[in-house]
Amino acid sequence: MSLATLDTSQHPNLPTASATLFQAKATKKLSFEQIAQHIGRNEVATAAIFYGQAKGSPEDIASLASLLEIPQPILEEQLDGFPDRGKSVEMPPKEPLIYRLYEIVQNYGYAYKAVLNEKFGDGIMSAISFSTKVEKETDADGNNWAVITLRGKWLPFSRF
């Protein structure tokens, strides 16, 4: 089985930590599932730390440093600040897998809005008070299905 890797020449704007983490992951031949289990976080959140899209706690950093055999002070320094999110995917996404997710928003965006507004009132589903997960299902015919769950707090617009 192949593992996700990072070719920095394709991602010049990711943080320095991304190169450090992905290189160690490749050397240790670990999957995100294994790393996530080790640090006690969800796989998607773990991968998001690798892409500079989520913040690791001090414990996460210590745990990653130990698992990936990266000198802890180096990882701490590289992960110490606050993620500068949004620099990994160029929109509209050209990557086919990511485009499909974008297309779902493009096609069903107003349908989601209509249904959510009728269920919850005027507001939004938070993308910050938010978690997500990926699951794999196999049906009776042996076909695989990917299931992505998005769970966000409902925030009503304030009245002022």
Add this chain to the structure above:
Amino acid sequence: MSLATLDTSQHPNLPTASATLFQAKATKKLSFEQIAQHIGRNEVATAAIFYGQAKGSPEDIASLASLLEIPQPILEEQLDGFPDRGKSVEMPPKEPLIYRLYEIVQNYGYAYKAVLNEKFGDGIMSAISFSTKVEKETDADGNNWAVITLRGKWLPFSRF
């Protein structure tokens, strides 16, 4: 409770059927939940038909015409063709609720890709052999949470 409506001056590129359907929905004061139940489809799919983003079967059309008291031949004519999808949301979305979904793709896009690739191999989650649903959860503190599930068939890239 308010219901989702359509102001055609804000959506000049939606199909004629959208105006017909939304106007009847407003007159009948029906929610998408009620309409979906009546035609036996998911709420999001039902709303997607209203926005011209999903195709109704002949039975769906008959059922909608009856529930919404729209002359069936008119609805048939307006819904007869194939949806010309993608004309409802202007990207990047300016609507705050839809933007949050877009932002999830922007921020977590590569994390999803990495996790999906490691779980399934080289391929994509289909947005066509695909279904989605919206659920409402209320936690112990009385906070509401929106849960959106995306379920798509895994398509491996063909070897050729």
Add this chain to the structure above:
Amino acid sequence: MSLATLDTSQHPNLPTASATLFQAKATKKLSFEQIAQHIGRNEVATAAIFYGQAKGSPEDIASLASLLEIPQPILEEQLDGFPDRGKSVEMPPKEPLIYRLYEIVQNYGYAYKAVLNEKFGDGIMSAISFSTKVEKETDADGNNWAVITLRGKWLPFSRF
């Protein structure tokens, strides 16, 4: 003193209610300050209702209908749904007054982020659990100063 008006040929994508409300406002020669006082909301929120960017409660609608002498059922019908926000300002804004606000975000965006992150941790200031107001100050030299206050709930990124 002049009052803010709406020329619909310059704003073809605003909701029907915008034309109704602005026309009545012009006829009644009322300022947003006067209207806001009448319905018990902030001026900016009141103007946002006029531009289709905020939702009026049933009481707001009744109150507006009465003040502006618009038949209440008409206003209810036009304001019944959920605002389809984001269709008033074309970005980047070409209007000089609005551009100055955009420029503040462009120039000070990362400075705000750095200061907010250090004060609150990893998260965002909500634009939904949010209120804003505009005030006028006159200094000793007789110069006028506009003061805009933005107040949003701090949302920390969820750990998952």
Add this chain to the structure above:
Amino acid sequence: MSLATLDTSQHPNLPTASATLFQAKATKKLSFEQIAQHIGRNEVATAAIFYGQAKGSPEDIASLASLLEIPQPILEEQLDGFPDRGKSVEMPPKEPLIYRLYEIVQNYGYAYKAVLNEKFGDGIMSAISFSTKVEKETDADGNNWAVITLRGKWLPFSRF
């Protein structure tokens, strides 16, 4: 508590001074609040100097050099010119925190304009004769609120 840092691979177009200042800030483990207090300026203005978006006076530079233990001639040379503003945030912003500010302009832009025009007449709020500040409030329920104040001189359009 974490401090704001700068990963230059994510900001290739910031001035050389940004790297110098942020690196020293990280080494000295100082917050913008502490630095601002030391040089007698507002936190946001201080961070703006770090991002190349505001000019430091000769006294500011001397004070920063001393606090951050940067050789003064080096800092003087790097900060001597006039800021080339606007190169830090790519618009529309992809960073979630900065996007929320952008969204406020997008959604409330015309409401601000209408209210300001009615209060002040035909003109703009200056973004140059301008100051801003960030404050933290905690409400009775323990929720934190960020308060951003924008204060700009009102400039009426000249009659000519």
Add this chain to the structure above:
Amino acid sequence: MSLATLDTSQHPNLPTASATLFQAKATKKLSFEQIAQHIGRNEVATAAIFYGQAKGSPEDIASLASLLEIPQPILEEQLDGFPDRGKSVEMPPKEPLIYRLYEIVQNYGYAYKAVLNEKFGDGIMSAISFSTKVEKETDADGNNWAVITLRGKWLPFSRF
């Protein structure tokens, strides 16, 4: 079986002939396959005439007028000029089916170029001295496959 139709509110920039032709096609309940057979042209070329992307000869026009029961002088007048091609698809295409074709160009563009250059030398495959067709195949498992063939004259770059 459903037939392709045209909702002009979704395609405001198509020529007048498009509305005329599609409306008649809907009334006569004819597929492009049937129309193409009648006028002796390929299905894709026939549909391209309907979308204003290909020119009909005088014989094609006479034949279409007769089959679709459109007064011939009207159709002649509407189809007399030269197609103003390129106004049907907005790029990048938002329609999922058309996007897949666009994605093929995006992903395989340089691979096609490399292979074509090695086979033919320095030049291009003409999109003008060009024909295309669509075929349907069904494999042993009952899956349907769409086969699109593009055939264009090879044009070497002139030496000058």
Add this chain to the structure above:
Amino acid sequence: MSLATLDTSQHPNLPTASATLFQAKATKKLSFEQIAQHIGRNEVATAAIFYGQAKGSPEDIASLASLLEIPQPILEEQLDGFPDRGKSVEMPPKEPLIYRLYEIVQNYGYAYKAVLNEKFGDGIMSAISFSTKVEKETDADGNNWAVITLRGKWLPFSRF
């Protein structure tokens, strides 16, 4: 005859493997036809591997390493991950050969959609369960014609 080469200064975002592969190809003076034959894949797929747009199996990598005399561990490391597709062609394409393909989508997109929908129903031709090939024909007058075949599985939209 000239061979396709890669000038990395023109393609800064291709993966490291692209430089490795193209350099070896140039040294060995091999065409994609020859390489494809050796590894038992189609020419276009082979070139797509070189451009980082398709994944090579472990056997492909071993075979390429041997043919091109690249140390196998190096090639394995560079090709181990999952292709980050979509980074080779900037859209709209400026390269004349690739633009012609783009133009075909732009001009015939809706014609293809109409014909495919009538032949197959509501759905798309997959670009993932997909293969393509390039052929050369020479007509009686000695003119060369390029024939590109696109073959994709038909995916009907799921009903939900």
Add this chain to the structure above:
Amino acid sequence: MSLATLDTSQHPNLPTASATLFQAKATKKLSFEQIAQHIGRNEVATAAIFYGQAKGSPEDIASLASLLEIPQPILEEQLDGFPDRGKSVEMPPKEPLIYRLYEIVQNYGYAYKAVLNEKFGDGIMSAISFSTKVEKETDADGNNWAVITLRGKWLPFSRF
């Protein structure tokens, strides 16, 4: 001599007053020079009122109504609000005359900035506390030269 006119089909987003004013101007066969003289304002400011880019005072409106024989209440109603500036020129400008002005900014922008900063310090030339005029010069060889003068108040960036 020809006079400047307005073809509203080319300027769908100008305010209603633009059509009213330009139509009356054409009927009365008046140049902007004549109109400007009548209302006591600069020609460019006068034309800017016609294009909805500047505000007329109550006296200007009365004077325009009288000169152009437009019923004063109609003109007052159409010009009563605050200009929604920025909707006349689409940027980058396609009109050759306007493009030349844009090109001057594009080519000399940083040269202006450098010279202005050295002369005035850190700040901007206001485009609000601003006036402009157009003059015609004829040199000894009979060549005509256009001279445009821009005069704006210098605003230093506030220290905060």
Add this chain to the structure above:
Amino acid sequence: MSLATLDTSQHPNLPTASATLFQAKATKKLSFEQIAQHIGRNEVATAAIFYGQAKGSPEDIASLASLLEIPQPILEEQLDGFPDRGKSVEMPPKEPLIYRLYEIVQNYGYAYKAVLNEKFGDGIMSAISFSTKVEKETDADGNNWAVITLRGKWLPFSRF
């Protein structure tokens, strides 16, 4: 007083000569006014040479080399070709000072066109047979005003 400097990390696309010239200017602590006086050209033109937007004559180059103590052959080589104009300002400009100039074009573009057309006929003001200057005025209240003059030859459209 501060002098204009160049931080090449903020201007990666300027010619090599820009770095050479600005570095020498910083070392010699010379203003554009002083340099312009020395070479006998206008300040704006002088700054434009530094930004690669204007061509220096052989005499200008010799004079600059001497004043700035740059080896003449180096400066000759770097300035020998023809300026590749337009690479300094990214449009729309994000720099506040340059944006104000852009905004003047955006807001007054059609007013300038109307007035110029009425004064000169159908044509344009040349940006090539063109000169410009910057002046400083101080009014009775001690306020500074920047005056920019644009002077271009009038070119009538040829009749053909």
Add this chain to the structure above:
Amino acid sequence: MSLATLDTSQHPNLPTASATLFQAKATKKLSFEQIAQHIGRNEVATAAIFYGQAKGSPEDIASLASLLEIPQPILEEQLDGFPDRGKSVEMPPKEPLIYRLYEIVQNYGYAYKAVLNEKFGDGIMSAISFSTKVEKETDADGNNWAVITLRGKWLPFSRF
């Protein structure tokens, strides 16, 4: 032979005169060659008048009115002002014929610049003091060739 026509639904931003002229041209069944001969101007210039891209003199207008049997006062009114050029082609052009011209600029732009600079010095070829023509050649093999000539006055950059 077919004649060029105008479908205004495809060109909503052309001036009113375009519809008037093209409709009369269609009725009179005249080619641009015939019309150009009648008014004594070049074919391209004549077509440019029809598309609102060139100005007709009073004599041209009278001559066109007479030839096309359009009431002269109507044509005078519609053609009286100054062309608002640049509104016919949307860039990048989607029309294949026009795209080819655009591609020539894209591919040979710098080559033209280099050759022109070496032949004429630092300057530009005017597009205003400019004429153009189209010719048809047929070679020995019966192939047709289009020859477009562009002739513009050379304008050297002013020294200032």
Add this chain to the structure above:
Amino acid sequence: MSLATLDTSQHPNLPTASATLFQAKATKKLSFEQIAQHIGRNEVATAAIFYGQAKGSPEDIASLASLLEIPQPILEEQLDGFPDRGKSVEMPPKEPLIYRLYEIVQNYGYAYKAVLNEKFGDGIMSAISFSTKVEKETDADGNNWAVITLRGKWLPFSRF
């Protein structure tokens, strides 16, 4: 007289050969006219080879290597592949000289199309089976005129 040179920091995406060729041209002080004469090709084509927009034959390469004293194997290696055209001019062009050509297409595009269609029928002028040249004319008043000729094969759209 100055010669055209290349500053690679302004053209980071040109092929390696461009730097090699332009540097040798500068050293040898040769104009494109001289080089073109030597290799027996047109000046524009010669410059296009330098910018990576045209392919040199093996004889051209040998001849260039000899004239410019570049080791032939190096030049062969750098020019061996197929040009990756379209990477020199960023569209819309910011360079004033190239913009004028772009503007000609923008303004006269539909006029060319109308005239060409009427002269040749439905088709395009090829930009591949194409040659171009630049000439200098001096009129009786001593004014210089640039004449650019575009000559392309007429390709009628295939009937299929």
